[in-house]
Amino acid sequence: MRAAGILLAPALALATVVPAVISPTVSVAAAPNPTPTPTSPTPTPTGTANPGEDAGAGNAPVDPGRYQNNTCRNQYAGPASSAGQPWAQDRLQLDRLNSFATGRGVTVAVVDTGVDFRNRQLTPARAPHAASFVQDEDTPIPPWRDCAPGGHGTLVAGIIAARSIPGGGLRGVAPLADILSVRVAPGPEQGSAAALADGIRYAADNGADVINVSIVTGTEYDPLGQAVRYALDKGVVVVTAAGNTGGNQGNAQQWPAEFAAEKGYEGLIVVGAVDEQGKVADFSTTSVPVSVVAPGTNLASTAPMTNYQRGQQGTSFAAPFVSGLAALLVEKYHHRLTPVQVKQLIEDTADHPGLDLPDRSYGYGVINPYEALTQLLPQAGATRRPETGPAITPLPTPTPADATPRRVALGVGGASVALTLLVIAGVAVTRRGRARGWRPGPDDGAGAGR
Numbered sequence: 001m002r003a004a005g006i007l008l009a010p011a012l013a014l015a016t017v018v019p020a021v022i023s024p025t026v027s028v029a030a031a032p033n034p035t036p037t038p039t040s041p042t043p044t045p046t047g048t049a050n051p052g053e054d055a056g057a058g059n060a061p062v063d064p065g066r067y068q069n070n071t072c073r074n075q076y077a078g079p080a081s082s083a084g085q086p087w088a089q090d091r092l093q094l095d096r097l098n099s100f101a102t103g104r105g106v107t108v109a110v111v112d113t114g115v116d117f118r119n120r121q122l123t124p125a126r127a128p129h130a131a132s133f134v135q136d137e138d139t140p141i142p143p144w145r146d147c148a149p150g151g152h153g154t155l156v157a158g159i160i161a162a163r164s165i166p167g168g169g170l171r172g173v174a175p176l177a178d179i180l181s182v183r184v185a186p187g188p189e190q191g192s193a194a195a196l197a198d199g200i201r202y203a204a205d206n207g208a209d210v211i212n213v214s215i216v217t218g219t220e221y222d223p224l225g226q227a228v229r230y231a232l233d234k235g236v237v238v239v240t241a242a243g244n245t246g247g248n249q250g251n252a253q254q255w256p257a258e259f260a261a262e263k264g265y266e267g268l269i270v271v272g273a274v275d276e277q278g279k280v281a282d283f284s285t286t287s288v289p290v291s292v293v294a295p296g297t298n299l300a301s302t303a304p305m306t307n308y309q310r311g312q313q314g315t316s317f318a319a320p321f322v323s324g325l326a327a328l329l330v331e332k333y334h335h336r337l338t339p340v341q342v343k344q345l346i347e348d349t350a351d352h353p354g355l356d357l358p359d360r361s362y363g364y365g366v367i368n369p370y371e372a373l374t375q376l377l378p379q380a381g382a383t384r385r386p387e388t389g390p391a392i393t394p395l396p397t398p399t400p401a402d403a404t405p406r407r408v409a410l411g412v413g414g415a416s417v418a419l420t421l422l423v424i425a426g427v428a429v430t431r432r433g434r435a436r437g438w439r440p441g442p443d444d445g446a447g448a449g450r
Contacts, residue, residue, distance in 0.1 A: 059198045061131035066140045072147035078303025080310045083170035087276050088295035088321065093370050094173060100373040101328040103174025106335075108160050108210045108327050109203035110320075111196065112153030114146040115181035116304035119154065121162040121170065125179045129206040132183035133195040143183040151304035152188075153181065155312060156214050158302030159320035160327070170300060170308065173324025173369065174331075180208055185215060193217045197227040200238070204231035209330050212323040213240040214316035216254040225259045232267045237330065237339045239323040241315035242272045243285035257288035267339025269326070269346065272363065273297065273318040278351075280361040284315055290363035291343060292350050294321035322346065325369045332373060341377070349375050 089095070107127050117126040130143040141147055146154045157179045162172040184199040185191030196215055203211050204227075211231055217224070231238050243254030260268040272284040273296020280286070281296050296318035300310040326342050337345075347358075349372040350365035358364050 059133070059194070061133050061198075061202060062135060062140045064142075067132075067142040070139045070141055071145055072141065072304070075147065075304060077305040078151070078307030078309050080300070080303075080308040083168065083300040083308040083310065085169040086300045088299060089169075089171065091276075091295060092173070092321065092367065094171060096370050097173075097328065097373060098175075101174070101331045103161060103172075103177030103324070103327040103331055106174065106209045106327040106330045107178045107180050107207050108174070108212060108323055109180040109182055109208035110153050110157050110160070110212050110214075111182045111184055111199040111203055112146075112156055112212075112214055113148035113151075113185050113187060114141065114143050114153050114183040115157045115179055116146040116151060116154045117144050117179075117181075118305050119158070119302045120306065121165060121168070121302050122154070122157055122179065124163055125157070125161045125177065127178035127180040127207065130181040130183075131199075131202055131206070133198045133202070134183055134186050134191065135195070137186065141183070141186065143181040146304045148185075148187040150309050150312070151302075152214070152316065153183070154304050155301040155309055155317060156212060156320045157181070159299070159317060160212065160324040162302050170302070173321055174327035177324070177327045180206065191215070193219075193221040193224050197221070197224040200224075200227040200231055204234050204236045208236055209335065210237045210239065210323050210326045212320050213238065213256060214319050216241055216243045216257065218245075218252055218254060220255055220258065224256060225262075225265075228256050228259055228268060229264055232265065232339050235338060237267070237269070237323075237326045237342050239269045239271060239319050239326060241319040242270050242288050242290055244283045244314055244316075245285045245287070246280075247282035249283065251285060251287045253287050254285050257285070260289040260291070267343055269322055269339075269343050270363070271315060271319040271322045272361065273313070273315045274362075274366055278366060281313070281315075283313070284318075284361070286361045290358070290361065292322060292346055292363045292365060292367050293361075294318040294367050322367055325367055325372060328369065328373060333377065337377075345372050345375060345377070 114132070115122065115126075115130075117123050126144065132140060132143045134140070146152065158170065158172060160172050161174055161177040161179050162170050164171040164175055180203060182199040182203050184195040196213070196217070200211060200213065208231075228238055238256075240256045241254075242257050243252075245252040245254060256268065257270045259265045260270050269291045270288055272286070272290045272293040273281040274284075274293045275281055275297040276295075280293060284293070284296065296315055297313040299312045299317050300308050301312065301317070303309045325346060329337060329342050329345055346367060347364035349368050350363075351368050352365040353359055353362040355362065
């Protein structure tokens with residue numbers, strides 16, 4: 001059985017490949033964590049499944065009775081009291097979307113490090129059935145807390161569904177969607193591919209309409225692919241980060257993204273990152289089948305407890321923009337779209353990069369939520385636009401205007417107006433003549449009698 005540790009993809013410093021480990025339930029050694037979670041020297045899985053045979057095939061989550069009042073140690077509010085006016089919101093024109101959809105009635109699962117719903121922009125978004133699959137903590141942290149540095153899962157949730165508040169610049173793509181928190185890792189470079197697979201299955205079975213996966217592994221793990229396929233087959237949209245191994249990181253393949261190249265995963269949406277100029281970020285992995293790209297640098301979002309984190313980057317934070325858009329489409333089409341249809345709408349309405357499509361780095365381009373929500377849904381069986389085509393030709397520069405045609409037009413126009421006035425005058429005279437029986441009128445200076 002193939003196994004892999006998992007790693008987060010929030011920033012370049014965390015975009016390192018974790019080597020395969022012996023058992024899919026063994027946690028990868030933790031990176032330095034300013035808000036550490038106590039762990040035992042060796043994992044102690046809960047549940048009745050044999051971790052060596054059935055890992056990733058529906059293991060039970062941590063017993064909620066063990067959460068008690070456990071919380072993160074040495075955790076503080078976000079460092080920024082304001083999110084400012086996030087550039088990504090302006091770029092995606094989020095304020096134009098409310099008349100079409102808001103995510104109301106749609107549940108997005110954030111399979112991540114937990115979500116801290118104490119942040120007031122997330123408190124109303126909390127969905128029932130939150131669960132944790134982090135099995136090796138002496139004092140289990142509940143899924144409504146986020147002990148990762150900076151609050152990885154909380155940041156992701158804010159991009160998807162942060163509520164608007166008076167005077168606040170930040171809002172989610174789907175600001176009325178609900179967030180199902182499924183905790184599968186305590187922090188960077190911690191956790192297991194088995195927990196990730198279990199979390200995806202759990203989300204699919206507990207009300208998720210969309211599943212956001214901003215956690216990746218550098219080694220293929222069969223139960224993880226089976227979990228993604230299970231969710232897709234149930235009609236759940238699955239969105240995953242491409243990974244952060246681009247540039248000088250070697251561009252190593254990442255999973256679940258790489259599964260999108262295989263038959264049966266046609267609905268899996270893989271998201272890369274672009275910067276404020278619309279250029280693919282150097283760290284964004286391009287060795288996987290990228291579907292679309294979304295903002296992934298210099299981002300702001302909700303932090304644990306309260307306040308905000310700013311200056312964030314990574315495909316981890318590009319993916320939730322697409323998950324939020326998927327939630328809007330699910331609402332607009334009354335939960336009737338298949339994952340493949342949602343993916344096709346998002347790809348077909350993206351701002352195409354003027355390259356052969358799909359492009360290795362951009363996929364079909366930068367997402368365009370407004371276009372996706374206003375596009376007519378293609379009829380079943382309709383031919384999709386070709387996946388490759390000529391690059392978009394720039395518009396030619398207009399030549400200086402020639403005043404001569406304008407003068408001629410004015411001259412002709414003036415003559416036409418004069419002719420029209422003469423015709424109108426003739427009509428008036430004719431009508432008056434008929435009223436008099438065509439008798440000549442009195443001469444000037446003559447009496448008034450007729």
